[in-house]
Amino acid sequence: MATEKELSDFLKSVEKRAWKRAVYAVRDEDAALDIVQDTMIRLSEKYADRPAAELPLLFQRILSNATMDWFRRQKVKNQVVRNFSEYEIAGEDGEFDILETLEALGGPLQSESAAESVSRAQILQTIEAEVALLPARQREAFLLRYWEELDVAETAASMGCSEGSVKTHCSRAVHALAKALKAKGITS
């Protein structure tokens, strides 16, 4: 069973990223705060007796469910379903050489036209905006896999899909981000 300190440390470590994820999904900062609070309370109510190692995956699942609940409450389920099927954005056009772009973007991200012209905050804001523009499933897979550092199997379990789908979503998200950031002049 996770001790109170372990639970507290875990929530502290995850709360800001969780809020950001909810903001990307619902695009409303107050609603995102409510979703994160709801997630923390559900975790504490039902799973406080679980080992600390199980908390990250449980939290991600609950956060996804709480976000879906929010959409249901907003009665925009059809909009969400439509977003979920929008995978067909990136990686399909022959003009875009992803390998070349990925090579260029492999290092720490910064402004192409020198750091002095665009502040770091603006770069981060641009990256966030592009992440927020990803289709919901791609964004979820990308954030769970690379930001929350779940492995492919855990991401699939959290999203309720196959591991193959996770890989596809992640790859498409990476390609879409690389293309969009390059277009905005953000490269290594």
Next chain:
Amino acid sequence: MKDDDRSYRAAARDAMEARFARSVAACLSESAERVSPDVAERLRFSREKALEIARRARGDAEELGVTASGAAMAGFSQSRWWLRFASVLPLVALVGGLVLIQNWQSRTQISVAAEIDEALLGDDLPINAYRDPGFSEFLKAPPSE
């Protein structure tokens, strides 16, 4: 040879995708640390509320554990049959007690009446009784069964 080349290219591509994704994730983490004080405060409040709920949930669970172990020690274990029997037991005791009390009262009344009769019959008959017409009639009447 071609297969090797293809798998090498796929692995290289995966590695580059992962490297790029981690760069983006690092930027997102950096950005997440820059949340406004108001948001940070509301997140802290939510966390403390959740921890309070967890504390209460743990307390309830421990209380339930103590109750269950107490019942087990008393020999009831967790058998439903025993629990049902135990819940009916006080009612049975109450009814039995009432029957006993009624029985005891009835015996007491009989014994008091018997004592009065015995005292009356054992006493001398007053002389005035022979002057009472009703008593004369009683003496003349045949003894009833």
